[in-house]
Amino acid sequence: MDLLRDLIELFGICAVAYFAVLNVTYIAFTALAWRSITAHLRGRRFSGVNEALASPLTPPVSVLLPAYNEEAGIAEAVHSLLALRYPEHEVIVVNDGSTDGTVARLAEEFDLVPVGKALRESVDTRTVRGTYVSRREPQLWLIDKENGGKSDALNAGLSAARYPYVCAVDADAILEEDALLRVAKPIIDDPNLVVAAGGIVRIANGCTVERGQVLDVRLPKSRLATFQVIEYFRAFLVGRVGWSRLKSLLIISGAFGLFRRETVEAVGGWRTDTVGEDAELVVRMHRHLRERDEDYRIEFVPDPVCWTEAPESLRALSRQRRRWQRGLAETLWRHRSMLARPRYGALGMVALPYFVLFELVGPIFELASFVLLPAAYLLGMLDTSILVAFAAVAVLLGILLSVAALALEEFSFRRHTHGLEVARMLAYAVLENFGFRQLVDWWRLRGLWDVVRRRKGWGDMRRKGFAALTPLEPVRVDSGQWTVDSGSARDGAVDQSVEHSAEFVRR
């Protein structure tokens, strides 16, 4: 019994220390984000986005759109990409062995004709079955290849890209008209320094979407999706902005990211053996460049530019979060030799240790607190007053951080213009502390368990869709990996981008 008491007491001390360090970090990041976004907004007026649009010196970009069974929305997605405001860009759709009418739909809509395309083949991919170009839109190419997963499709797009920068976009992502221009701005400004840039991903559930554009920003009707809206504010407006400021951005969302082609080729492209290929690529780029002592930057652009669909069912959300946790674990394990190594700068000394301590094993600690603190109370080791006060501080800190992120959105981009919706978001910022966050921790813990069991499940695909709102039938494939965003949603530091339109089972 004494041993149990000692253990609980030790855990209590650790819990308080953990809680203190974590929340001080959050508060520091919130302050950093306020400062950073305020400066960004002030600078936006002088940043020359319109000048970049009209400038002949803006570098051209190849937009890569990997697609698997996207017959329903592919034409709209491609139209939206072709209509992006950017001086010169090509769109490369990579059909990853779809079993539906994706290719036929594209061929019909854009009058595609077969033209053999020279491929760099700098990265190995599954066999390319054919390449096509549009008679109507000569800057549109289709690469038709055998199924190999999203990473493999991106690598095939990389091989076909003509321009020095590639922009990876999910087929179900909705990009704002000047999204590419805004996300490319750091690269346009510093082409010799910036090797990659990512933008904010936001939740489009509830919004009015027409012709591939978000016309009216509304909160989702689903409670679960609304909780995720608050999470995304914390994740992108606070977490990503903060890490970018510390030059330690670990993740560029798979839904929308811009990369220097040469650098992606140099590191070997997107890995096909991980569920967190977006984060893994960014960490590998950091590693490659730091090991060569190159001066570089990976930037995050806080302008709201990319919208995507959030899971609305507990089952889908659970799968997404478990997968993110697995992706995080895989990336951290693969690059464990960077951990706490001064050679990798703030990334090795701050970001990676933070991700290990607070993102990877955080759920174990946090959920254990829910068990051991009441146990300590029952054993008479804790006063009621201390337990209540501790819980109150924890909950209020959570509320404060969410409200601060919400305030940041309200002071900066203010995309939710309906007053009542702001009130609703405030209510959700409070309510998420009573169940939702704990649920997310539970899913993340299960994600860790999946890693321990070396499980490679992907789940069934269920997509609601923006336009038709018609659920697609579950799809299952036996080969290839498709989907994925990685990271965890806990603090906003890791990837919050939404799951791809497809989730698959790979058994």
Added chain:
Amino acid sequence: MVHALQDASLALALAATAFVLVLVLRRMMLTREERARVAVEERLREQALALVDGDPVALPDLDRGEAAIFARMLARYSRQLSGEPREHIARFFDGGGHVDHQSRLLNARRVWKRASAAATLGDMASPTAVPALIDALHDPEREVRAAATRSLALLGASVAVEPIVAELAAGRVQRAVGGWALMQIGAPALTRLRGLLHHDDASVRATAAELIGLVGEASDSPELIGLLRDPSAEVRAKSAHALGRLGAAQAAAMLRGALGDRIFFVRAAAARALGQLGDRPSIPALVHQAQTDRFEAAQAAARALAELSPDGLSAVAHLPTGNAHLREAAGLAEIL
């Protein structure tokens, strides 16, 4: 311990409440400001339009906020206007001391104030701001330099070409903004750009060559042809590119020689230029380049062949020696 936690709870609750209150108040304030702006603009629109037309205007007494809204309205108009209406706007801002005020703000301590002043001076359309804006090109902050560059372009300040190119070449002004600015200044920029083709700094020469390709004339070709022998590969590539854009047929022989350059992107630029010039004598060399060179240079050569001789390209592409670059270019030539 309990007291400390209780105090912390209270502080956190107060902070969260304060955030919420600030949110509500800010939203109310923004709504009210927007309503006021619309009302003031509605009330002063006639005077603003009269001022733009050069008609005598009797402005009512305006408080500070209203005067700011009126100034912003005129600045917005000036971005869309040129010629006399813009001069009228400039006269208004000069006469009212606005230009002097903004010029002084270029020395403000806060970055965003300096950047804002640099941007505002361009919208005020007054050439008297040019010297101060040229000074602002050396500001330590990039936002200020970018805003000054943009404003100098809006003012058509040809005297600013040299400092803009220098800042551009040094990477202190963003390429996109600098390039746009020099395009905006247009023909007056050309004389100064020509002078920069012999600058000591290779990056300045390269930038000048690139920009002459965009705004220059065929008479600029001899200078650019000379630069095809420049020690800097960047300068050689930009010059080749510019010669292609300018349609400088007399450069063809030198460009053919540049197909043998040791740097691949110079070979690619030369191939593209030869395609643009329609130089058929270069066809054999381009076929060889398309078949043997590295990806970018081979692709450029194949695409040049598509411009020079689509039929010949199609025949070559289908020979056993035809490779993916030739087949791609031939395929594109057939359907587009």
